[in-house]
Amino acid sequence: MNFKTPTLLGHTPPILEIPAHQLWHRVQRKTALENSVRHKGYVLAPPGGLAGRFDLADEATAYLADSPETALYESLFRREVRSCHVSRIAQRALLSFETTSPLRLADLRGLEAHYPVLQSMRYETSHAFAAACRQQGLHGVLYASAQHPSHSCVGLFGTGIDRTKRAAAVDLVQAGTGLLHKAVVLAARGSQVPILSE
Template identity: 35%
Template sequence: MKLSDLTYCQEHTLPRLHSMYRIQRTRRTTSTVAIGPVRLPPTGLLSGRFDLPRTPVAYFAEEPETAAYETLARREALALSMADLQSRSMLWVQLTESVTLLDLRPHTPTWPVLTSLRFACTQELASDAERHGFAGLVYRSAQQYDHDCYTLFGPSISLLRRVESTPLVDRATGGLHRLLRDAARGAQMAFVP
């Protein structure tokens, strides 16, 4: 899928100080790609909807709840693993400069592939958007109706500053972040060890 397949290419500008959220590993691993406060899997795995072969891609949500659904309570997930949750945090970041994204939201009704698991099409579209100078994409969440998500490509990721990073499970008390309770209830998922 290419930009030329879309009826039109609408730009969307995220302003300076725009807030975004993501759930990520609290600690780096040997394969982690760290860009500022953002921790990413190795570049080139092509396991995400808009991943690029040679450029890091970071995924964010407009709201913390959307980040929880996108990362933990996906449609294909059956349970929430406490071991996995203990190694993750909710990251709240803000942009230090404005960025221009390709807006895919108007295309969602006519291109359901934009929210599907057929990633080859959407990865090709992301590559074309990067070639045309977009800093990333804005698109509808496939996990939470009527909510937005963002991807930032390579250099745009370094324009983020950390506002806050909160563990999903309190190490001292074992208490769960409220997002986990809400996501588990909304997705009807159980917690497992």
């Protein structure tokens, strides 16, 4: 295959191969919305919305994190959030996905100081980069969490999603008792985002 490494603002990031049997985590709705994409245990936003950093115009992208807490910081306890209602948390589950085959990813970690666009809300550049990565046969993009310092996230394209399997799923609020998952407690405490019940 004639492989050309995609560039980001003139910089050629390294390509990293992540071995099989690695665990990645995500928070997602327990019940899919009408237009959600459901595939291999994932409930994903439909393509075309381009609301995520590495979204593609014609294919859903799955976002996962290196720890349950990072997944929660990226989804429910983001920097701009002032509070989170327990009913919103109860609508979601924490899922773990295991890689079944190696993943070839563009590694953008460490480039944030040179390219602040990697953690800004201006997504046009990162959308174009994601499309170039997919065109060159990469399975996704590895990047530093903008919400949880020193942690990593991955955006997987369809070929990357197909190289994972769901390993576990647990409700964030335990049915019957209303107890919060430990990772929720840790993320709420770390982010100082109050959880509201009324």
